[in-house]
Amino acid sequence: xxxxxxxxxxxxxxxxxxxxxxxxxxxxxxxxxxxxxxxxxxxxxxxxxxxxxxxxxxxxxxxxxxxxxxxxxxxxxxxxxxxxxxxxxxxxxxxxxxxxxxxxxxxxxxxxxxxxxxxxxxxxxxxxxxxxxxxxxxxxxxxxxxxxxxxxxxxxxxxxxxxxxxxxxxxxxxxxxxxxxxxxxxxxxxxxxxxxxxxxxxxxxxxxxxxxxxxxxxxxx
Amino acid sequence: xxxxxxxxxxxxxxxxxxxxxxxxxxxxxxxxxxxxxxxxxxxxxxxxxxxxxxxxxxxxxxxxxxxxxxxxxxxxxxxxxxxxxxxxxxxxxxxxxxxxxxxxxxxxxxxxxxxxxxxxxxxxxxxxxxxxxxxxxxxxxxxxxxxxxxxxxxxxxxxxxxxxxxxxxxxxxxxxxxxxxxxxxxxxxxxxxxxxxxxx
Numbered sequence: 269x270x271x272x273x274x275x276x277x278x279x280x281x282x283x284x285x286x287x288x289x290x291x292x293x294x295x296x297x298x299x300x301x302x303x304x305x306x307x308x309x310x311x312x313x314x315x316x317x318x319x320x321x322x323x324x325x326x327x328x329x330x331x332x333x334x335x336x337x338x339x340x341x342x343x344x345x346x347x348x349x350x351x352x353x354x355x356x357x358x359x360x361x362x363x364x365x366x367x368x369x370x371x372x373x374x375x376x377x378x379x380x381x382x383x384x385x386x387x388x389x390x391x392x393x394x395x396x397x398x399x400x401x402x403x404x405x406x407x408x409x410x411x412x413x414x415x416x417x418x419x420x421x422x423x424x425x426x427x428x429x430x431x432x433x434x435x436x437x438x439x440x441x442x443x444x445x446x447x448x449x450x451x452x453x454x455x456x457x458x459x460x461x462x463x464x465x466x467x468x469x470x471x472x473x474x475x476x477x478x479x480x481x482x483x484x485x486x487x488x489x
Numbered sequence: 490x491x492x493x494x495x496x497x498x499x500x501x502x503x504x505x506x507x508x509x510x511x512x513x514x515x516x517x518x519x520x521x522x523x524x525x526x527x528x529x530x531x532x533x534x535x536x537x538x539x540x541x542x543x544x545x546x547x548x549x550x551x552x553x554x555x556x557x558x559x560x561x562x563x564x565x566x567x568x569x570x571x572x573x574x575x576x577x578x579x580x581x582x583x584x585x586x587x588x589x590x591x592x593x594x595x596x597x598x599x600x601x602x603x604x605x606x607x608x609x610x611x612x613x614x615x616x617x618x619x620x621x622x623x624x625x626x627x628x629x630x631x632x633x634x635x636x637x638x639x640x641x642x643x644x645x646x647x648x649x650x651x652x653x654x655x656x657x658x659x660x661x662x663x664x665x666x667x668x669x670x671x672x673x674x675x676x677x678x679x680x681x682x683x684x685x686x687x688x689x
Binding site for chain 2: 273274275276277278279281282283284285286287288289291292293294295296297298300301302303304305307308312321324328329330331333334335336337338339342345346349354355359360361362363364365366367368377391392393420421422424434436437439442456458463466467471472473474475476477478479480481
């Protein structure tokens, strides 16, 4: 989806962030709890990492930006748990209101309805029988795809031409895996783009590498 | 308060609420969450990556293995786990500087660097690293000469990148352990160099 999460090249977010070498891992105690709950939410909801990322992408942009990194995780975890019927919609807010002293009714626990899905192995790397379609040095174009669901094809490279730099190990395709529509493991390529191909003739000169799945790519001359 | 619905309770309260709901139904053991937190606060952090870098600086064969198959070379030192299925190490030289980002979320090589710092997750970093890395790095305190080629890596799949920084000059007499102490998280993402601290 063309969402708020796809930030590469957006303008207007201001100057470089400050760097604090002594920053704690979790700035506030709740962030560590939200981190742990999020890891567990994938197991509890019978989903996967790609579905978790997509749950965060579907947040309203104001909430995506406004509640920070672990706020996004918390919201993503809640979405997975509600979508799979582990928690009722509104249950977290109702309990939180009670914790702050309000008298509100809590919805009953729903019937779980986890996705009909089992991974074939742990993690994301899978074997693929066919040889890679593209080789290092080959010119490729990122296809101009705009799926409504999850994808890991950043907007900024769509339609742009680059060169295969490395063939990575094949991985499950996020576009289908996030929606429990199959692992659809594919060859994966680190593709190198010239910055001027992506951002125009006036761009800073540099090389930009993006890891792209085979179905995101087509041959280019 | 929540951005698009200001009447929502704070994330801190909602976290407490979610944990309570799941613990009550015995779906979650709070000790597991304690364990995750402790692991990333105490065990898995940038010191792991620093040891990898120091080994590569002192052992040319290890350096070759690291650049050829980062995941396997890093596992030799015992570092693996979530967000480390495929780790690629990219080497800085006097003429090439690498920078790592994740524009789509904040993917980061946890087994070697731990969890990402705030700046790495900041929209300004995520948006600008792939568009104007030199300007961004200059603002972050790293000036690169025009003769240095900049290579940016956007972690858009499950491959994770770590930068092998250049070994600082005048460190021939340092042990591997002393060298590891010079390697910062920031140098292994590419927003800084590994440097010998200036004694005051």
